[in-house]
Amino acid sequence: MSPVTPATRPAGRPRASSRAMLEEAAGELFLERGYSATSVADITARAGVSRNTFFNYFGAKSDLLWSTFDATVAGLGEALADPRLDDGTPRGTARAALMEVAGALRPDNVSLAFTHADTMGLADELRRAAALRASDVAVVLTAFAVARGVEPLRAEVAGAAYAGALVAAVGEWSRSGAVRTSLSDVLARALEPVEGALP
Numbered sequence: 001m002s003p004v005t006p007a008t009r010p011a012g013r014p015r016a017s018s019r020a021m022l023e024e025a026a027g028e029l030f031l032e033r034g035y036s037a038t039s040v041a042d043i044t045a046r047a048g049v050s051r052n053t054f055f056n057y058f059g060a061k062s063d064l065l066w067s068t069f070d071a072t073v074a075g076l077g078e079a080l081a082d083p084r085l086d087d088g089t090p091r092g093t094a095r096a097a098l099m100e101v102a103g104a105l106r107p108d109n110v111s112l113a114f115t116h117a118d119t120m121g122l123a124d125e126l127r128r129a130a131a132l133r134a135s136d137v138a139v140v141l142t143a144f145a146v147a148r149g150v151e152p153l154r155a156e157v158a159g160a161a162y163a164g165a166l167v168a169a170v171g172e173w174s175r176s177g178a179v180r181t182s183l184s185d186v187l188a189r190a191l192e193p194v195e196g197a198l199p
Contacts, residue, residue, distance in 0.1 A: 019041035019057045019067070021047040026064040027109050035061075059186065062129050065122075068108040073137060076101055079145045088146040091198040093189060094141055094158075098166055102187045105170070107178035113175035130167050137163035145198060159199035165190040 024045035025036035029038040040061055044054050058064055079085060086093045117123045142159030146152055169190040171185045 006188070018047070018049050021049060022054060022057060023067055023109055025179050027112050030113070030120040030122065031116060035120045035125060037121075052089060060146050062125055065109045065113045065126070066129060066133060068106060069110045069129065072101055072105045073133070073166075075104070075138055076137065076140050079146075080140070088197065090145050090150055090158075092132065093148075093160055095195070095199055098187060098191070099184055102166070102169070102183045104180070105183055107174070110170065110176035111178035115178075134160070134163045134167040137166055150198060158194070159196045161194035161196070162191070164165045165166060 022043060026038070026043045029042055029046055032044070034166075038061070040051065040054055043061070043064070044051050058067065063070070069127070076097060079100045080093060082097070085096035085100060087096065111123060113120065113126055117126050138156075138159040139163050140159075142152075142155045145155035145158055150158070166187060169183060169187040172190070173181050173186045
């Protein structure tokens with residue numbers, strides 16, 4: 001087997017590495033310069049990747065803050081359909097699915113953003129992005145509840161409540177020190193006021 005030399009080594013970063021480098025570069029730059037003062041060009045230069053590579057992974061600069069959250073929450077529909085998490089009630093199944101998602105979510109740029117929102121100058125952007133994520137999660141939960149026979153208005157209200165609890169829990173978990181706090185524990189507390197929203 002011949003050794004890998006600079007001439008034979010594949011060009012470019014591995015795909016997974018490019019994404020991670022962009023996320024890391026963005027976190028550094030948002031702390032150093034602030035969110036508004038950091039451009040996509042700044043992030044790609046720091047990460048050592050092209051603008052096209054950026055847009056292969058992210059639709060906008062703000063998506064860098066939520067990439068792990070988005071990827072993890074994308075599994076919510078699958079968790080809601082998992083028979084292992086189905087206790088026979090919409091309430092129990094929704095709770096178990098959200099706890100499954102919470103257990104899989106790891107600290108990253110979203111926890112950094114919640115912790116340093118003022119330093120990064122992104123408090124308003126963070127609120128908008130959090131509201132969008134809560135809305136997306138609510139759509140999934142509402143569809144699940146309606147499919148389980150819950151009246152549509154109640155399902156929509158419950159979906160919004162449960163989704164709001166998840167996003168609020170992520171914020172509290174981040175501010176409490178995500179690396180030493182359990183998101184599942186914080187989410188369990190956040191769900192207490194809304195548990196009666198589903199039958």
